[in-house]
Amino acid sequence: MKRLLIPLTATALSVAALTVPASAAAPAWASDPLAASPADGYSNVYFWLSANGAALRKATQYHWDSKAVQKVKIAKASDQPDDGKPGSTAPATKAPAGTKVKNVNLPRTIGKVFFVDNKGEHHWCSATSIQSRHRNLVATAGHCVFENGKDDVYEKWVFVPGYYQGKAPWGIYAGAYAFTAYDLDTYDDYDGDFAFVAVHNGFQFAGSKEVSKADYDKWTGDKWVKAREITREEFVKCRLNLGTCWSQGRTDSELVGPDFPGAVVERVEVKDTAYKAAKLGKGQGYKFGEPTVEHVTRSQWDAYKGLGTKSKDKAGNYLITHYYTQKWVKPGTDRKYFTAAYTIGIGKDLGPLGEAVGGQGIAWNQPLGQKVTVFGYPGEPHPDGHKAFTGVTPKWCYGKTGTKTYQANTFRVETHQVLKCSMTGGADGGPWLLRYSNGKRTGYLNGVTSMFHDQDGNDRVDLISSPYFDGEVADVYNKANYAETKPVVGPNGELLK
Structure with missing residues (x-):
């Protein structure tokens, strides 16, 4: 399918193509439909839940070639990107009982996204629910939604919040529309390796x-x-x-x-x-x-x-x-x-994602060198073959981000922020949360895990990086914020049109 550059109104998502004059600047964002109709959303969820969740158990983490795990170096640009005033959207406060790991309360908002690539292989990445106008947005890495090659987006894309040891305690949410940076969409520029996905109401069988x-x-x-x-x-x-x-x-x-x-x-x-x-x-x-x-x-x-x-x-x-x-x-x-x-x-309708699990806030143009808590589901072995994580349960890292931006030429990266962390593939897409409250289980999304790095050359991941959340991220978020989605099943469990 050809990717759509589509305008939004305050009331609905338009499917009309946006014509950009040759002399005009390229838009900062791009969008693709995933499963716009409830019928397609139902089919995608059924695909993962049928046969007692056999497809979920079959999935493996998004695969990073060990050759792509490389060093990054300090960017030549300014230490602190200058892209306007800082801004933020507050989280939706929701602190239900949850799992505690090493004195860290895991937020109910985190989970896995599952999808099928153009080879027919089943994979997952990490993601989180975030606050939005219609309480229906998921944030993850752009490469966990948009696929290189002949197909623009992955098939059967769904989000499972609170995923834990093969269980979907708060249902499954089918992706409807995906939004990302224009440069990632067009040039595979990983400075824009983030995505916001508007999902339909969740449901369970x-x-x-x-x-x-x-x-x-x-x-x-x-x-x-x-x-x-x-x-x-x-x-x-x-x-x-x-x-x-x-x-x-x-x-x-x-x-x-x-x-x-x-x-x-x-x-x-x-x-x-x-x-x-x-x-x-x-x-x-x-x-x-x-x-x-x-x-x-x-x-x-x-x-x-x-x-x-x-x-x-x-x-x-x-x-x-x-x-x-x-x-x-x-x-x-x-x-x-x-x-x-x-x-x-x-089928049982579970309502909008944000009503079920809440949503993290989001912040942009923030100073570097701040403390963040990063969550994800790592499962990929380290480059040396050592498998430190199973991918079954969520893990976390905590610390200050680097005070300078970093670059990695292979992925056109010039302004990534970095954190010392040993999580591996499968954690990509996981949220970087500023000012995370262990009591409320909420914070401000200020990055998503994009890449994994081996800085000391011992064939172990020791650094992860994220796009710096700047004004462009805010622009894409604001576009996604207006995307309306629908219930998939009615009050009696019937499929809606």
Whole structure:
């Protein structure tokens, strides 16, 4: 997709492209849609939560090539970037009970972002919720959202606040719109390696229930038809009432007519053309009930190679329609009997991100050499192969940032701020918080972990760096601040349009 440079109003996010005259200065920011519709957001969350969170467990930390872990040197520019007056937005105070690690109370706002790259690999980075107009912003590293190469943004992008040992205690939030620096977007300039992502309301799956065929047809959320085993007596009653039921044997039986004494019917999936050509009524090869429509995720829809037909409805749901015909066989003792169980999945809306976990403040044009607390989920080994972190639980570093800005030519870095810290990849995107209150668990975001460095040459990370948060960061934040997002599911768990 082509990246959009889009203007915002105070009431809504516009999807109109911004035309910039050749003589005009380049804009300071750029934006991409991630999953703008609730249907796509639902599909992304379902991708990560289905099969008991198998995709979450499969993910690995964003991979930093050890050759990219390099030294940085003091920039030739001014020690303190001169970019206007300091500014800030206060955090949303929220101090619920949380985990304590070595006398540091972990903020509820931090978590992991999960995404799929253009190779189909599952990865995570670190991130935090921040204060915003619509209580829906996540801050992370730009390279944890925007991908190099033919694809602009990662697929299936979601934020899991409070992620701890494989659990999502406050739900999952699907990314809707991503904002970053124009120079990162255009030139891969890591002085702009930050991103703000507006996310839809969070939700959790709250189980499922069996419903009538009529209620199943009306349901706009996740739904599926599964086989539920019944007794032979229930099967006979079902067939007398023209219900959707069938038998299945573990051994082959001879085909018979439907009037054969005790004959039972099996269902056989066929292509839509064979179904349409089949007769109505009771007999070998006749139609077996109405076609069954199954709601699936986008990835399941893309991968499907079966006999059913694929389609999308007006709400953006991905559908597979299955067709069945009858197969009548002799009765046998080695048979089981089934009926169609029409099942719907119930989703629970958790509201905007900021209402669930609060949001850190944000500050820009601040003096260097201040104390910061940095959080993240490191998991990458050090360059020498030593694996000091698991990536399962959050870690932290504390100290004063360097009093000078640093540069790294490989990534076009000229004004990074640095901190002594041994966290490795996977911690990228984690927040650098000024004036962090251990009691309130809030502070002011003044950086995000961007790069990892080995200053003493012993093949161990000993320094991390972040873009200096200047007026350009404030400009991008202000644009993201107006992005409106939506609930994904309604009060009854139904998928919203």
